[in-house]
Amino acid sequence: MSALVNQLVAQVIGLEVGLLSCQARLAAVTDDEALHDLRTTVRRMRSLLRPLRGLPGVEQLESAARAVGQLTTPLRDREVLAAYLQQQGHYEAAERRLRLQPEAYRQVAQSSQLAHLLQILDAFPRFIRASQRQKLLKGLRSRIQKRLTKQWNALDHALKDPEHDRHRLRLLIKRVRYAAEAYPELDKLPASTLSHLKKAQGALGDWHDCWQWLLQAEQQADLKPCVATWRQTMVKAERQAGRVLDKLSADCF
Secondary structure: OHHHHHHHHHHHHHHHHHHHHHHHHHHHOOOOOHHHHHHHHHHHHHHHHHHHOOOOOHHHHHHHHHHHHHHHHHHHHHHHHHHHHHHOOOHHHHHHHHOOHHHHHHHHHOOHHHHHHHHHHHHHHHHHHHHHHOOOOOOHHHHHHHHHHHHHHHHHHHHHOOOOOHHHHHHHHHHHHHHHHHOOOOOOOOHHHHHHHHHHHHHHHHHHHHHHHHHHHOOOHHHHHHHHHHHHHHHHHHHHHHHHHHHHHHHHO
């Protein structure tokens, strides 16, 4: 038990260090990967926390992480779109969005949401240690394994549903993949399964980007030239996602 608790504490401290690094990079506007790295770190944190629900401090930390995610989602979406537009030669449309990013980065770095998350995260190892002393972590390994199994079962059910919602399926795949990375000793995945998870997430991500951009094109005139391409790409992404999901289902279940 103590080894598992030590691993949890080490991961939490590593996540805190990662967030502080991202915050500094955003504040100084050093690179265009800082926001993505921040969101990835927060996502990994939420994957680590989900199986721990019910323990002291977890609900508060999850809520704070969710708030940072909600704050940064539209900024990251704009960043991804701008990169695509630039790559496709739509330089003016890309520049209109890119010029907004530096100030957005600084606002995230200085946001109350991120400050609150870091404050709670800094105290969280003490919550874990206090829970350990009070013997509240009895059966922790079994608790985590049950939660991980529940996530796999939810994904299995979604994959078998012919009318599955792609948005929810993408979310479930993310949860399973990042949980496996958060608890590698409890959720060991074959290399083929991990590969299929990544490919499925990527294909569904391509589909989601096109779906989202097509909605934006209804309101933003400078995106109109991309509509035909996005519709074609969306259809291809749907087919690719279907093939990968079939392989994932056959491999895992």
